[in-house]
Amino acid sequence: MKKRMLHSIAAIATASILGAGVAVADESAELIVNGEIAIVTHTAPPAHLADAMDEIISGWVFRMDGTQSMQADDFDNPGMIWVEAAAEAWAKPEGTEGKSCADCHGAPEEMAGVKAVYPKWNEAAGEVRTLQMQMNDCRENRMGAEAWGYDKSPAINMEALLSSVSRGMPVNVAIDGPAQSTWEQGREMYYARTGQLELSCASCHEQNYGNMIRADHLSQGQINGFPTYRLKNAKLNGVHSRFKGCVRDTRAATYKPGSSDFVALELYVTSRANGLSVEGPSVRN
């Protein structure tokens, strides 16, 4: 009796795996945004990952057809609403100096390529900085304005604007030289099992990508598409907020967005996408 029950449970499990398989998108689809920006969604891993992975794959590949096509056109991509809002903020003077981003940097398009190399070592500050940290440096020291909260909407919108002008460019963060120790700290975190569930980032995103974790299709956890518009919360999401969600899901005490731990993790995880295209604002579920 018991044996038969186990059999039927196994049969149900098989059926549900097959059922889930139907909902998964065509993994050979290609992404071209607005009919002009070709996005690299599959490529060879960077040298530091060559032993662990055969191929690095954008999270876009793991999403369903409907979600994928939303990202292929800026009108259909809801993330672009906030990019437009940031373009207005870009030109708006703020702070005691009465300066806007545009006064020093010109048009947002002139920042093309910046997102691709962040997080990046800042020599004067002696630390690795994310784009949001650098933006706040500008705001506080050049504009005399108040810093934006980490991953709060003004900051995440501006990051999305800077990302949107770099779309299609290969992610290329430096992991050697002065950034190396921070990168190693991030790698340590990536492979460390954590929380009551004793999961590391690698447990899901390196060893089990492509498999289903209950109803979710596990991606490689690449962050080249951040900031990301998520259908589940209908807004742009920052990398650190996403990390926080993942760490929470392992049932561990999580770190704060903007903390040095998450900066290190962002540098390391970004380096795993070296070679994929900058995609943000991407559309995910």
Add this chain to the structure above:
Amino acid sequence: MASGVKPRVKVPKTAAAGDSVTIKTLISHKMESGQRKDKEGNLIPRSIINRFTCDFNGANVIDVALEAAISTNPYFEFDAKVDASGDFQFTWYDDDGDVYEASKSISVS
């Protein structure tokens, strides 16, 4: 007026007479459902777009009644058959009485 409202529309610039063209519209709007509570437990009043219409050269193409369960930033995509050049007129009606409008021309050959 609800804050941050901005209508967007996408209509092809040209078409052949008798063609069916795809029209996309999106309006940024918070679409507060009236079901949620704030930190003090008070109900946040409903504030949504309750109607959307599209007219072509004065003739109605689509007229939609929106309800509270519709998500933030409502998006509509629909087809319209065009026989002659003209203007598409788009109108969104807010709960607070505001009306947001947009228009796009199409040249038909």
